[in-house]
Amino acid sequence: MEMLEEKKMELWNEIDQLARNWINQAGDQIRASFQKTLNIESKANRNDLVTNIDKETEQFFIGKIKSTYPEHRILGEEGFGDELKSMDGIVWIIDPIDGTMNFIHQQRNFAISIGVYENGIGKLAYIYDVVHDELYFAKKGEGAFLNGERIQPLRKVKTDEAIIALNATWLVTNKHLDHHLMSSLVRKVRGVRSYGSAALEMVYVATGRLDAYISPRLAPWDYAAGKLIVEEVGGKVSTFEGNEVSLIQKGTLFVSNPFIYDELLNDYIKVAKIQTDRK
Ligand code: IPD
Ligand code: CA
């Protein structure tokens, strides 16, 4: 029994070392791409962008993972991984570039996001802010770290002193959230920000730079890593109904400092969610 536990620990340490190494290499490649011309295409709509770098980065990770751990499965945004129907075994959930629009327009405010799960439980999480060379990392049960320094547990905040992240789309008529109620939330809190990268917005909640993040339309690769990082510092991650987020299907995401979670969820988010909104 003890032997098995030791072997497992060794495996997770090895996965961690390799993941860091691959993330560094991918970061170098992404930084080098700033000097080159990007090949930009659109996906579901004209603002849903993908570049050759998103695709190459995902293929790079998948190549490394599959050649080292052929039994591991991979869910990647750009579709080069496996088709997942369950979270059985070890599953890597990868967003090669979260914040592609920022990557293209700003060359900042984007990140590599990788969550490694075992039977549906987050074990390791990495969000790498490539431009600032900042690696946010969490290991299940061992806390979260920014470039090796422990991120402190989230402290008490009050709603009227909170800064929340919210896309301006949800403050005009839209089919996901009642914008009147969202406007009253905006008036209630101290400030509102929007960075355009779910992964970064989640680690900003984890580090207390933001106190909540609300998004009605995200995919598992947007939040798989951020979920573990936020939870390891005591933050809350749920759907707009207050349920566990799915790692297989798209859905709503509410991330919050634990001290304002109930109030924001019950007084604003649950009520603002437009009920006809079925995905
Ligand atoms: C997007 C970003 C953005 C969020 C979008 C995501 P992508 O991810 O996280 O902040 O509002 O819904 O799709 O496409 O840049 O990886
Ligand atoms: Ca994304």
Ligand code: CA
């Ligand atoms: Ca992406």
